[in-house]
Amino acid sequence: MNQKKKRMFSTTRQKKVAQTAYLMVAPTIIGLLILNFYPIIQTFWLSFCKTGDFGLNNTFIGLKNYVDLFKDPEIPQALINTFRYAAVQVTVSIALSLVLAVLVNRKMKGVTIYRTIYFLPMICAPAAIAMVWRWMFNQDFGILNKMFGTNISWTTDPKIAWLCVAVVGIWSSLGYNMVLLLGGLQDIPKDYYEAAEIDGATGINAFFHITIPLLSPTLFFIIQTGIIGALQLFDLPYMIIDESSRAVRSVKSVTYLFYQHSFEKGQRGYGSAIVIFMMVVISIITYFIQKTEKKWVHYN
Amino acid sequence: MKRRVMVLTCSAMAAAAIMGGSTMVSAADTVSVAIWDNNQLSGLQEIANEWSEESGVDVEFQVMDWTTYWTMLEAGASGGEMPDVFWMHSANAQKYMDAGLLLDMNSYIEEDDAIDLENYFPGIVELYSQDGVQYAIPKDHDTIAAVYNKAVFDKYGIDYPTDDWTWEDFASIAQQIADAGADDGVYGTYMNTGSNQSGWYNIIYAMGGEIISEDKKSSGMDKEETIAAMNFVGEKILPACPSQDSMANTPGDTMLMSGKIGLYLDGSWMAKSYYDADNAADFAWVEIPYYDANENGQCDEGERASIYNGLGWSIAANSSVPDEAWSLISAFSDEAGQLRQSELGVTMSGYIGCSEPFANAFGDMDLSAFTKVEEDGRLVFRPYSKYSARWEDDFTQKFIDAWNDPSLMEDTCLELAESMNSILAEE
Numbered sequence: 171m172n173q174k175k176k177r178m179f180s181t182t183r184q185k186k187v188a189q190t191a192y193l194m195v196a197p198t199i200i201g202l203l204i205l206n207f208y209p210i211i212q213t214f215w216l217s218f219c220k221t222g223d224f225g226l227n228n229t230f231i232g233l234k235n236y237v238d239l240f241k242d243p244e245i246p247q248a249l250i251n252t253f254r255y256a257a258v259q260v261t262v263s264i265a266l267s268l269v270l271a272v273l274v275n276r277k278m279k280g281v282t283i284y285r286t287i288y289f290l291p292m293i294c295a296p297a298a299i300a301m302v303w304r305w306m307f308n309q310d311f312g313i314l315n316k317m318f319g320t321n322i323s324w325t326t327d328p329k330i331a332w333l334c335v336a337v338v339g340i341w342s343s344l345g346y347n348m349v350l351l352l353g354g355l356q357d358i359p360k361d362y363y364e365a366a367e368i369d370g371a372t373g374i375n376a377f378f379h380i381t382i383p384l385l386s387p388t389l390f391f392i393i394q395t396g397i398i399g400a401l402q403l404f405d406l407p408y409m410i411i412d413e414s415s416r417a418v419r420s421v422k423s424v425t426y427l428f429y430q431h432s433f434e435k436g437q438r439g440y441g442s443a444i445v446i447f448m449m450v451v452i453s454i455i456t457y458f459i460q461k462t463e464k465k466w467v468h469y470n
Numbered sequence: 471m472k473r474r475v476m477v478l479t480c481s482a483m484a485a486a487a488i489m490g491g492s493t494m495v496s497a498a499d500t501v502s503v504a505i506w507d508n509n510q511l512s513g514l515q516e517i518a519n520e521w522s523e524e525s526g527v528d529v530e531f532q533v534m535d536w537t538t539y540w541t542m543l544e545a546g547a548s549g550g551e552m553p554d555v556f557w558m559h560s561a562n563a564q565k566y567m568d569a570g571l572l573l574d575m576n577s578y579i580e581e582d583d584a585i586d587l588e589n590y591f592p593g594i595v596e597l598y599s600q601d602g603v604q605y606a607i608p609k610d611h612d613t614i615a616a617v618y619n620k621a622v623f624d625k626y627g628i629d630y631p632t633d634d635w636t637w638e639d640f641a642s643i644a645q646q647i648a649d650a651g652a653d654d655g656v657y658g659t660y661m662n663t664g665s666n667q668s669g670w671y672n673i674i675y676a677m678g679g680e681i682i683s684e685d686k687k688s689s690g691m692d693k694e695e696t697i698a699a700m701n702f703v704g705e706k707i708l709p710a711c712p713s714q715d716s717m718a719n720t721p722g723d724t725m726l727m728s729g730k731i732g733l734y735l736d737g738s739w740m741a742k743s744y745y746d747a748d749n750a751a752d753f754a755w756v757e758i759p760y761y762d763a764n765e766n767g768q769c770d771e772g773e774r775a776s777i778y779n780g781l782g783w784s785i786a787a788n789s790s791v792p793d794e795a796w797s798l799i800s801a802f803s804d805e806a807g808q809l810r811q812s813e814l815g816v817t818m819s820g821y822i823g824c825s826e827p828f829a830n831a832f833g834d835m836d837l838s839a840f841t842k843v844e845e846d847g848r849l850v851f852r853p854y855s856k857y858s859a860r861w862e863d864d865f866t867q868k869f870i871d872a873w874n875d876p877s878l879m880e881d882t883c884l885e886l887a888e889s890m891n892s893i894l895a896e897e
Contacts, residue, residue: 224569225548309719310655310712310730326715414663414866415718416874433541435860436565 210449217442228439235443244427245444249451252423255332256400259339264392266340267347272381274348275355285352289345296342300409303338307410325410331417335406343399347392354388355381386467394459401452404429424448500528501794504553506539509742513816514802521801527794547571552786554795558606559781560597560854561862566784567598568856572605573785578796579604584804590820593851594780606782607803608820610811612738613776613849614668614758615839616640621752622732626650631733633757633842634769637673637702640733640759644710647732658710659733660722661703663869666862667777667852668737673707674699675775676761681853687894689861692887697880704876714873726753738818738828738840745815745832755839758847774847780820856897861890 217235219228239245274284291299306313307324315321324334358381366376382389407421408429424444432441503518505511511533518529532553534542540562546552547569558566566572579585587595590608598606616631623630628646631639644658651657661669671681679696682689690696711717712731726734727747735758736744744753760774783799785792801807808821815831818840829838843849855861864886872882 222569223565224544224571226569307719309716310725311720311728323713323715323719326718412718413863414714414870416715416870418867418870430863433544434537434863436544436857 213442214446216439217446219439219442221436221438223436225438231439235440236447238440239443239447244422245424245447247419248422248424248427251332251421252401252403252425255336255339255403255421255423256397258333258336259343259400260393260396262336263340263343263347264389264396267344268351268385268389270344271348271351271355272377275352285349288348291342292345292349294342296405297409299338299342300406303334304410307334325412326415326417328417328420331411331415332421335403335410335421338406338410339400339403343396347396350388350392351385354385358384383468387469390463390467394456397455397459398452401448401455499526500530501555501791501798502530502532502553503798504532504534504539504543504556506534506536506557507739508533509739510816513811513814516814517802517807517810518798521798525794525797527791527798529798550788552788554786554789554791555798556784556786557609557781558598558784560779560852561858563598563606563782564600564854564856567600567605571787573787573789573792573795575604575607575785575796576602578800579607582796582800584800589805589822591778591780591822593778593849594782594820597780597851597854598782598784606784607799609781609783609802610739610817610820611778611780611825612817613778613840613843614672614735614737615755615776615837615843616733616758617726617736617744617753617755618733619726619729619731619752620754621749622647622651622656622729626732628732630754631756633839635756635759636762637676637759638706638762641702641706641710644707644733648710651732656729657712657725657731659707659735660711660717660725660731661707661735662714662717662722663873664866665722665735666865667779668735668740670700670703671777671853672735672758672775673703673761675777675848675850676759676773677702678763682855682890682894686855686897689887689890689894691883691890697883700872700879700883701876704872704879708873708876714870738837741832741835741837741840742815745835750835753835755835755837757839757843760847769846772848774843775850776843776847777852778849779852782820855894857893860893861886864889 216228218230218232220231220234221228270288274281274288304325305311309315309321309323309326312324314324322330325331362380362384363376366372366380371379402425403423404425407418407423407426411418411421425448428441428444428448430441431437431444503514505514511531515529515531518531521527522529539557543552543556547566552571558572579587585607587604591611594608594611595604598604598608618631620630626647628643628650631643635643640659646658647656648658674681674690674696677695677699679693679699680690681696708714712725720730722731722734723736723740723743725731727744727749729752741755744750747753758774758776760769762769763773764770783802785795785799789795802811803820805821805824808819808824809827811817812819812825812828813831815828818825818828825841825844829836829841831837868882868886868889872878
C-alpha cells in the first residue's frame with residue numbers, strides 16, 4: 171500500500187517534470203520546425219522543379235536537376251575545393267587551439283587577457299573579418315606584402331588563394347575551439363596527473379596518455395561540428411576572393427555554387443539540387459565519423 | 471543521448487537552406503524607398519524632404535549595395551513584402567515586369583499633368599514598358615567619360631588628353647604613362663573583365679560591334695567587329711594596365727585616386743566620389759575617345775560611342791500607399807525635380823534637356839564631358855535581356871584567362887557567344 175502510493179506520487183511528479191521540460195524546449199523545437207525543417211522540405215521539393223522567377227510558376231521536372239548536377243564540371247571542382255579546405259582548416263585549427271588551450275590552462279600572469287584575445291575573433295562578424303583580411307591580402311596596398319617586402323598574389327594565385335581562405339578560417343575558429351577545449355581540460359581531475367607523476371609519466375607522456383583520452387569527448391564534438399561547418403563554407407571565399415580573380419575557380423565551394431545559382435542567376439531549382447546533394451554528402455560523412463566514435467572516444 | 475541530439479541538430483542546421491527575407495512594414499504616413507547608391511542619398515533626401523513638407527508623409531530611405539539590393543528585393547518579392555518605391559535597372563526590369571510585381575502606372579500618368587513620357591529618353595521609357603503598360607518612370611540617365619589624375623600626368627611630363635582623341639590615342643597615352651612610371655609601379659589605365667558598362671562595351675560599339683542583337687535573340691560576341699575590338703583591348707590597352715591579379719585586388723577608381731594609374735573610364739554616377747576625395751583637385755574629365763573608322767583624323771558621326779543607361783522609379787504592385795508613392799515619384803521625375811536632381815549633382819536627368827546643371831554641380835570640377843557626348847556622340851543603351859545577369863557573370867569570369875593571355879581573346883569571344891546564345895534561347 172505504502173509502496174504503491176509512493177510510486178504513484180513519483181509518476182505524477184515525473185509527469186509534471188516532463189511537462190515543464192517540454193514547455194521549456196518548446197520554443198526551440200517550434201523554431202527548428204519552422205525555420206529549419208520546413209525550408210528543408212521546401213528545398214527538397216524545389217530540387218525537382220524548374221523554378222520560375224520569384225517562386226512563381228514552378229514546374230515539376232523530375233530528376234533533371236540532379237542529372238545536370240552530375241554532368242556539371244563545376245561540381246567536382248567545388249567538392250575538391252570544399253574538402254581540401256575542410257581538411258586543412260579543421261586539422262590545423264584543432265591542433266593549434268589544443269596547444270593554446272594547454273598553454274592558457276595554468277596559473278600565470280594575465281591569463282584572462284590571453285584567453286580574451288584568443289576568443290575575440292569569435293565575436294566579430296564573419297563578413298567584417300573577411301573584409302579586413304581582404305585588405306591585408308591586397309597585392310598592391312596590403313599590409314602583408316608591405317611587411318614582408320614581397321609581391322605575392324595572395325588572393326589571385328590559384329595555388330595560394332585557397333590557403334589564404336583557410337588561414338582566415340583557422341584564425342576565426344581558434345577562439346571557439348580553444349574555449350571548448352579549455353572547459354574539457356579543466357574537467358580533468360588533477361589526481362590523474364599526480365598518480366602519473368609517481369609512476370614516472372610526465373610532460374609529453376602525460377599529455378598523450380591522460381590529457382588526450384580524457385579530452386576525447388570534447389575533441390570529438392569539435393571535430394564533428396568543425397567538419398560540418400567547414401563543408402558549408404561560403405562567406406570567406408565569397409567575400410575575400412574577387413569575382414574576377416584567377417583563383418575564383420579554385421576556391422568556389424559547393425555552397426558558393428548553390429548561392430550563385432539560387433540567388434545570382436535565379437536558378438532556384440538547380441541551386442536546391444546542389445544543396446540537397448551536399449546535405450547527403452555531409453550526412454554520409456557524419457555517419458562515418460559517428461562510427462569511429464567508439465574506437466577512440468572515452469566517456470570516463 | 472545528449473550527444474546524439476547535438477549531432478542531429480547540427481546536421482539539421484547543415485541542411486537548412488538560407489532563406490533570407492527582410493520585412494518592410496510601411497505605415498500609412500510613411501513611404502519606404504530602397505536604393506543602391508549611397509552617393510545619391512543626400513541629394514534625393516533633400517528632394518524628398520521638400521515633398522514631405524508639402525504632403526505630410528515621411529520618406530524612409532534604405533540604402534544597400536548593388537548585390538544586396540537585388541537579393542533583398544527578390545526575397546521581398548517572393549515573400550510579398552517589398553518597399554513601396556524602388557529603383558529598377560535594365561539588368562532585372564523584364565523579370566519584374568513579367569512577374570507582375572510592379573504597379574501599372576498608366577492611369578497615374580494620364581491624370582498627372584506634370585508627367586509626359588514624351589519628355590524622357592526613349593530608350594529608358596521603352597525599357598520599362600511592356601504591352602503598352604508603363605512600369606517605371608525614368609529617373610536619370612548616365613554616360614561614360616574618361617577621368618585622369620593630373621598629378622600623374624604632371625609627374626611624367628605627359629600632356630593632358632583633349633576631347634578630340636581616339637582610342638589609339640587613349641592606348642598610347644596609357645602606354646606612355648606605364649613606360650614612364652614602370653619604376654614607381656605606376657600604370658597607364660585600368661580595365662578589368664568586369665569593367666563592362668564603363669569599359670570595353672564602349673570600345674566594342676565604337677568599333678561597330680555589338681554585345682547583343684537588336685531583337686535580343688542572339689549574341690554579338692562572335693561578330694567580327696566585336697572580336698576586333700576585344701583584340702584591341704588585349705593588344706593595346708591591357709599592356710598599359712596593372713596585372714590582372716592587381717586589378718582583381720583593387721577597383722579602378724581606388725587606383726586612380728591613389729595615383730596608381732593615370733587614366734580611367736568611369737560613369738557619371740561616380741562623379742561625386744571623385745569630387746568628395748581629398749585630392750579632388752587632381753582629377754579632370756575628358757570626353758570618351760572615338761574610333762576613327764574612316765581614318766580622316768576627325769570624329770565623324772557614329773565614331774564616338776558611349777553606353778548609356780537609365781534607372782527607373784517603380785512602385786510595388788502590392789504597395790499599401792500607391793497614391794503617396796506616385797506623388798513622391800512625380801516629385802522626383804517632373805521637370806522641376808529632374809532639374810533639382812542635376813543641380814544637386816545626384817545624377818544627370820532622365821528628362822531630356824535637364825542635365826546641363828549637372829556639368830557645374832561640383833564647383834571647379836567640370837563634368838561637361840558627360841553631357842557633350844550626347845551631342846557629338848552616339849548613345850548606345852546598355853545591352854540587356856531578361857537574364858542579362860547570367861551572361862554578364864559569364865563575361866566577368868570567362869574573360870579572366872584571355873586577360874592573362876590576350877592570344878585567347880578570339881576563342882573566348884566565340885565561347886561566350888555560344889553560352890550567351892543558349893541563355894537567350896531560354897528567355
